[in-house]
């Protein structure tokens with residue numbers, strides 16, 4: 342009789358639950374081990390501190406998520422998440438002025454981070470082959486440098502320790518992953534690691550939206566400016582479930598937003614346009630202001646290790662975490678699940694499959710890593726080492742592209758595809774885009790008003806008209 346096979350997934354965040362879903366096709370049993378106690382099936386929890394801050398799930402990630410877990414985006418929207426067309430449902434002040442709200446090309450899903458998490462968790466746990474042990478902290482790996490055969494665990498409530506055996510262990514424990522230490526304890530060599538940190542600080546608070554704006558309101562952002570040579574500040578208002586707005590202020594090193602109420606309001610007015618501060622004045626604040634410095638770009642190059650243990654994989658933020666201002670993390674986690682599926686479809690759990698999967702996972706991380714870290718090197722206090730001439734040229738091109746996209750629709754469409762992780766730079770190779778890039782486009786007046794539509798202006802008296 343054939344022995345039954347088991348995978349354990351460490352962490353019940355997005356990367357972990359999507360990996361668990363993918364694995365149901367290849368093993369008999371998938372057990373998710375989660376450090377947090379999930380008794381009340383919470384939306385906010387200690388292991389998901391980023392829940393307090395604005396999140397966009399970009400179209401490319403949403404499509405990947407739906408491919409792994411069909412119907413999830415529809416059911417998220419039915420449950421209260423917002424689907425915002427891009428760029429039409431975004432009021433965005435860029436370093437080149439207000440982005441014109443051209444018709445929808447892509448989209449983004451907005452709701453609180455924990456709302457996505459709980460939704461996905463529930464759907465994956467409906468799978469008969471998946472179970473979850475909560476309050477279970479993973480403290481190490483079992484095996485040796487050539488093969489991982491399980492994990493060491495500690496129950497957070499009773500303090501009891503033990504081991505869980507598995508044919509495959511997937512580390513999805515996020516930014517705080519202990520995999521470097523765990524592998525070292527097995528005698529495996531350390532992978533190269535890179536950290537690029539522009540010192541970005543997030544400061545966020547939830548508001549009840551004014552009655553007229555509880556549905557159908559755009560996202561509003563004043564973007565960071567990497568080219569100013571100064572510490573940069575931004576604001577973002579994201580509509581989330583329950584008729585609420587999640588407002589996040591962000592500042593790079595030297596321009597960090599404060600956590601006190603008066604400072605929060607002052608900072609919101611100090612950015613290039615006070616639109617979010619004005620909207621905040623029309624809304625009712627709820628609960629405290631939360632801050633986060635979990636914003637460094639960190640990449641671990643597991644795929645380059647000379648020997649990779651069989652039976653072990655690292656996914657999600659544990660593999661590559663990005664400056665959240667680029668809104669890439671969830672989408673890359675979902676695309677990573679697709680990479681895992683395609684490797685396992687081809688190679689099953691045969692020897693070498695984990696190494697192959699780890700290489701493919703690295704490929705899903707690479708473009709987002711390059712985009713985030715090249716740009717972050719422009720901020721004060723970040724070493725420009727590693728910013729190659731090619732990268733600098735790419736950045737200058739992208740600056741021109743963004744400035745052109747503000748008022749030129751074909752360019753805005755190509756940019757929307759790239760931004761939403763739904764298209765490549767090949768989309769730029771259109772005569773009308775190339776011509777606009779060469780010729781340049783008229784810039785909007787710097788002091789022009791936020792581009793709310795006539796319908797929005799008449800529907801929402803707090804916008805000052807109506």
Ligand SMILES: Cc1cc2nc3c(=O)[nH]c(=O)nc-3n(C[C@H](O)[C@H](O)[C@H](O)COP(=O)(O)OP(=O)(O)OC[C@H]3O[C@@H](n4cnc5c(N)ncnc54)[C@H](O)[C@@H]3O)c2cc1C
Nearest residue numbers: 352354355356376388396397479515657658665668670671
């Ligand atoms: C401030 C901020 C804003 C962001 N904004 C965006 C955005 O707009 N768009 C976007 O796509 N992404 C954004 N991100 C990134 C996004 O939140 C992450 O990429 C995404 O959550 C990755 O999920 P994950 O499953 O890899 O890790 P996590 O969500 O961090 O999940 C890790 C899980 O592992 C558990 N765990 C940790 N250690 C252990 C252990 N030893 N044993 C057992 N369990 C453990 C944790 O409790 C947690 O449940 C943002 C991140 C931050 C910090």
